[in-house]
Amino acid sequence: MRLLTLLLVAFLFVPPSNALDKDRQGDTTGDHHGPRNVILFVPDGFGPAQGTMARDYKRDYLGEGSALVIDGIEVGSIRTHSTDNRVTDSASSATAYATGVKTYNGAIGVDTERRPIGTVLQAAKRRGMATGVVTTTRITHATPASFVAHVPQRSMENEIAEHLLWTRPDVVIGGGTRFFVPDSEGGSRTDGRNLIEEARNLGYTVALDRSDFNAGSSMPFFALLADDHLAFEVDRHLTDEPSLADMTRKALELLSQHEDGFFVMIEAGRIDHAAHGNDIAGMLHDVLAFDEAMRVALEFVEEDGNTLLISVADHETGGMTLGRNIDGRSHYGWYPEVVARVKASHGPIVAALTAEGRDPVEVIDEFTTIDDLSDSEIEALRATINDGRGANGVLGEIIARRAVVGWTTGGHTAVDVRLHAAGVGSERLVGNHDNSFIGQIIAEMLNLDLEAVTKDIRSELAAQALAE
């Protein structure tokens, strides 16, 4: 009845073909019908089974309800293949999310011809919006890099650091300090530039530790919180680093001060790293930290009422399965309690296992509470005393066979990844889409002109190249 009254009023007082059709269709192509803000989460390496694992752990081990935060906002899935491989890497997939253009593995913000392509972050900035990149990895790593840089290979992290300052997002939070500091001062830069100083000269408030991070209250804000990646969540208590939820809260607090809306990319970047190492506990706790950051974002979305939240992994890592064969026989079930007892990521455990004078049986018991090692497991551990990679593999299998968790690879797999969305326009994301759709829909929702920004950045980058 209320709807009808509204419609009748609309019919009588406004041009009907305009206001009504849009309301009905959830149309967001018009100038003012999209969200004001877009928050894009990228949980790197987060496949479908990783989600089931975290939910099972939360429900059955922690006893904290039957669902993850993300379960409440699932809308479909994303196909991740790149132009040159059915299995993508993070650079190619993130570039598709950032630009709406599919490209080759390793590409950072460039197309298959290695030409720079404008990103939604750069286009949002050009439209007067505030922008941010947040990650638990080095800020120069493939995923954040693809939103702010244009280089043909992801390994060019010194150049990516320069492009980051050139793109100049209003909020930058992550690790990777060394790519901003000259080698004379312990960094990785061979050009003598100190980009931290340059950032200060550009007006950034620079935070290099937790207290500066906590104190940050205005934009532009630049937080470099680790020389390399930030810690895995399971090891974070050994550092003073903020959680991804803390970083999310800070970014939203700052960006929402801007009146003309914002775009921010927030990466849960180390799910992938743990999965590469087939490190179940490392991975699980980073997934849970991602879900907590999503809670922060979702609360913002609900309160703000003018924001679109999207979350989508770039690919799955590890070929992880819940349930596997044990000694040639299939086993139904998997056991979160085994993972719960693991107190660290593989790194500290392998360091102890390969340290002089440590008894591997004691190390395993100390870090994992596993005290029933078989003779062949003990033998395998003893054989890897000076072999970190070997020890990592033996350790992983000791935990995985007891948790009944399978892994097929130290790399990525091709499986579609889950897509989550909430807030203004989220109904438009329902379904199964190619990864390039993400960049395209963000551009459409925010009414961004990606072609114009591509033209601009190509001119600017060409001019810079001439000047050098």
Place this chain on the structure above:
Amino acid sequence: MRLLTLLLVAFLFVPPSNALDKDRQGDTTGDHHGPRNVILFVPDGFGPAQGTMARDYKRDYLGEGSALVIDGIEVGSIRTHSTDNRVTDSASSATAYATGVKTYNGAIGVDTERRPIGTVLQAAKRRGMATGVVTTTRITHATPASFVAHVPQRSMENEIAEHLLWTRPDVVIGGGTRFFVPDSEGGSRTDGRNLIEEARNLGYTVALDRSDFNAGSSMPFFALLADDHLAFEVDRHLTDEPSLADMTRKALELLSQHEDGFFVMIEAGRIDHAAHGNDIAGMLHDVLAFDEAMRVALEFVEEDGNTLLISVADHETGGMTLGRNIDGRSHYGWYPEVVARVKASHGPIVAALTAEGRDPVEVIDEFTTIDDLSDSEIEALRATINDGRGANGVLGEIIARRAVVGWTTGGHTAVDVRLHAAGVGSERLVGNHDNSFIGQIIAEMLNLDLEAVTKDIRSELAAQALAE
């Protein structure tokens, strides 16, 4: 403008609080606003990676577009765990889909107390709708059984055959003839009953071969097309069996003759079987056959305009991954062309490999076009001459390592499965849900009284037990 005119007309001529609110919200909770028909597909063992595999194959090998039929109607995913295991079996998951009640592994239409619970099929029949079960497995197998029978263990297939006739769906299409025929006539029944005769006496047109199947033109219709399961799709050319698309077409043709709507469960039942055997080609072609059957169903839905189509797997099988380690090193990519050259499911190949006097190298070349076997592969094949299970494993790995496909188990895994829906009310299915949601939403959509049917069947089954 057209919408507005319609709304205005509606306002002037009908009670507004009725027609309009429902149209706007897609509300289906009222008596007459749900779909008239529901088609539920269950692709058994079909996990997220299986879908990516079939799409990649179709796109890159067959060159038939960039998406599967199901990709166009994805709406979310389903959590599959049972009451007694984080990894479900087909019985428990199908019972949740059939009844809206979560139960234990092995349970067929009964709750955790082993008490019968009414199914949406039985409730639809009670409401005067036509009903059907269709599958490529034995019709007495776990998935179809859970919609028509109530027994504490899935292995009780003789009893399930009796319950099937007692539930009396209008359309029954599948395999498993032996559970309907007495052992004196080559069947599995030890009670002397011939349920095929009993079906005829109940008025069923019984089809026991392809020509009878093709001729079937009215309900009730009962097609038993194989003594055991129907063939894998990749081997079907050796039989005269219909495809799942043929069976779907036949079922919809018959069921749609009924004026008061229908419910049908259609199982693509052998994706699971191939995946249990880590048989990539067997699995892939059954997935493609499922997708073709979905095309038939989707065309019906679009033409009919009054049907809800749902598709959801019961669980993933095999822990299958696209990309894996080869000889301890991660490999990015997977190769559909390797799978395309495999001409049969594992069964016929293993039969040839283990047959007297056959050279395994020749057999592999003949069936798979693989002619570069390593010495260790040849040795492994020769060691399994009289060992079917061993030969299956060696064969599977010969194909899998060249296709770069990983498997972690001969059983099931816990990963969430993809949910697809189209037609009237499909927007209600968007999201991530527990498997029990499927039974509940079907009941709600069709306005079924599951409690009443539970009461009815308990009385009837108790009376039968007393009479025996």
